[in-house]
Amino acid sequence: xxxxxxxxxxxxxxxxxxxxxxxxxxxxxxxxxxxxxxxxxxxxxxxxxxxxxxxxxxxxxxxxxxxxxxxxxxxxxxxxxxxxxxxxxxxxxxxxxxxxxxxxxxxxxxxxxxxx
Numbered sequence: 001x002x003x004x005x006x007x008x009x010x011x012x013x014x015x016x017x018x019x020x021x022x023x024x025x026x027x028x029x030x031x032x033x034x035x036x037x038x039x040x041x042x043x044x045x046x047x048x049x050x051x052x053x054x055x056x057x058x059x060x061x062x063x064x065x066x067x068x069x070x071x072x073x074x075x076x077x078x079x080x081x082x083x084x085x086x087x088x089x090x091x092x093x094x095x096x097x098x099x100x101x102x103x104x105x106x107x108x109x110x111x112x113x114x115x116x
Contacts, residue, residue, distance in 0.1 A: 001037070002062045005099040007054035014092035016043070016056075022089040027060070029085055035071040037061035054095065068100070 030036045039060040062068050
């Protein structure tokens with residue numbers, strides 16, 4: 001399993017609950033299509049965080065990089081429903097910072113492998 005992490009700050013005129021509902025509609029579509037695994041949205045509590053942290057933290061579970069690639073392709077195909085849900089969610093986002101994480105140490109031991 002891999003975790004796609006996104007730290008998100010909303011635009012100043014966006015409402016958090018409207019964003020959360022739009023995100024739910026978008027990610028539920030991806031999940032129902034088998035493009036992603038489980039996901040969760042968390043919000044900073046008591047404004048307690050260092051400067052580099054955003055207001056929201058989104059975690060999306062992925063089986064592997066092929067599933068992540070498939071999720072990107074799904075949006076890229078231009079399906080009207082997918083594009084509409086994505087745009088309804090994305091219009092609220094002022095800043096998003098991404099990272100892809102994996103369990104460590106992982107069973108494959110990829111830290112010891114190289115292609116060259």
